[in-house]
Amino acid sequence: MVAELFQQYVGVVVATVAGFVLVGAALFANRLLAPRQATRAKGLTYECGMLPIGRGRLQIHFRYYLFAILFLVFDIEAVFLFPWALSFLDVGAMAFYEMLLFIIALGFGLYYAWRKGVLQWR
Amino acid sequence: MIPVQHFLLLGALLFSLGVYGVLSRRNAVLIILSVELMLQAVNINLVAFAVYLAPDEFVGLIFALFVIAVAAAEVGLALAIALRLFRNRTTANVDEVDSLRW
């Protein structure tokens, strides 16, 4: 069964291999044909335009992650809202109050985070 | 229609990748990423089972929905703890934190 399963993918494998060969050949040809001269100007981030200031790697501020985590949680909890929105008319009043309770619980979390000063950019 | 085995194989591959990642990576954030991979593999399985094996029930789909939400909470929590460690120690590599030894 597994062998049969793989047989259906022979086309995909051929295309993948061909793709790799093509790209590899192009890169190899480039290496053969193009002239190479290492100068300082070539090593710059932008060959034309403004000179870059400082390091290329930027350290993101610690605070940013707190927002990211908070956003992540609230964002994903919305996953429950979509099926609810599609079906709460059929399920009845209970579904409405349950979701209300859920949102109140989430809201309480947000209120707590706010009062604890997480939302402040210090 | 695509046979269910394809999904199972995809799920198993993804899951194995996740397990490999957890066992081989040293950076806490990368381990969390690998765990996420495992959870998504479970989701693929659950949705495939729900659609192919029990099409009139939604148990598998609901299960997947809850797994998504739990996974998000898990990432948030793990990142917060990893950040704490990073703040106090300036490393997120698991093998460099070794103040606890048996």
Added chain:
Amino acid sequence: MRWDWSLLAPEYLLAGWAALMALLGLWGRLRAYWLGYVAAAGALASAATSLIWLGDRTAFGDLLAVDHYTTFFRVTFGLIAASVCLISAGYVERFLRHHGEYYAILVVSVIGATYMAAAQELLSAYIALELLSFSLYVLASYAKMDLRSNEGGLKYMLLGAFSSALFLYGLGLIYAVTKTTHYQGIAEALAGDLGGTKGLALLGLSLIVVGLGFKVSAVPFHMWAPDAYEGAPLPVTAFISAISKAAGFALFLKLMVQAFLPLHDDWSPLLASLATVTMLLGNLVAVHQRNIKRLLAYSSIGQVGYLLAGIAALSPETANAASAVLLHLAGYVISNLAAFACVTVYYNWTGKEDIYEYRGLAERAPFVALALSISLFSLAGMPLFAGFVTKFVLFQAIAEADLLWLAAVAVFASFVSLYYYLMVMRQMYLVEPETRERLGVAWPEYGLVAVLVVAIFVVGLGPQPLFNAAQEAASLVYQGAATFAALSP
């Protein structure tokens, strides 16, 4: 199907109480010390509320059973949480920040633990498991400026997330084989002809066992436990050692009896071997420990080994092993909490947690030394104390299930454990103290310790009431599985 929301009243109470704790923390007018007492009152109130359904046998819409088993664990978890809140009161005020949140998370985790015991269905069980685990991750890393707490919490979190992913994959496979997530439906499907899918079912089952093995820290999967125990703040260590084990086994036992009993012949040897290594390694490694938290961590791993042996001894015919597991769980929880209460009291005085720092404690604080000795004797399973009765019943059940060799290993492991418990007592009673200065008296903590010590003796001398409760709870789990018995050949 009945959706009777009032059945969940104890958990509403807990959820409301958690919100109250968080708000009290924000408000900041109440002294942090009293927050512990408020939280303990909530946990006790919830345990008392659960007694309304004493003797009932209903379920919340097929998802959560409300019966003797649930009540047994509601009361157990409520009492655990209340004791830990009381242990925390002094410690949290002095060593931690964000007090209200601490108690809020602690109270919320009880909801997760309760639903793990009450769940009749895999999805509810999974969510309850995660609710408990997440709360414990946060609590374990609660001392946020302390590197050891961060580290223990991170290891706990990473391995916990990994194990729950394994557990979940197992659940998915079981769902694929049986097309249902209800325990009874699973048992019915597994009792029938599985054909070619039996391998898949066994794979799913072993992944579930591995996942739960991580949660209760059975041996090949125990690596997180000592680090998390040592790193976590002391009351949290007490809490993890009591509630994660109790809730883990509540779920484990119910799952094995109600869903997987048809595959009993396949998983029993697996669990017996897990139990053997857990008992031996946990107790042997404990001998080398210098830190009292790590010592108690390894000793609790040893206790998990006995409980696993009890699960391996489950049989389709009798509920003896199941009730013995419940009984030993209760005995272990009481003794362990008493030990941790003493350790916390000493830490509050001196900030020390190495075993040699306990030298001469009998002279400096006789009550604490005596109480700690009693709880350690009980953990070791000496006669007169709770540990003896519960271990005796458990080992007897194991031996009756034709696992005599396993019972022998358990007895051997108990003797090893006696050795390292005695080492702690030697420090307290026989070694000269550094100074002869008496340590103060911590009345509230002393009260709690006294209650726990009395409980140890009550269970040790008159175990009948607890035994009856455990037996009724266990027999109910079996009645839940009875539908399968009619089906199996």
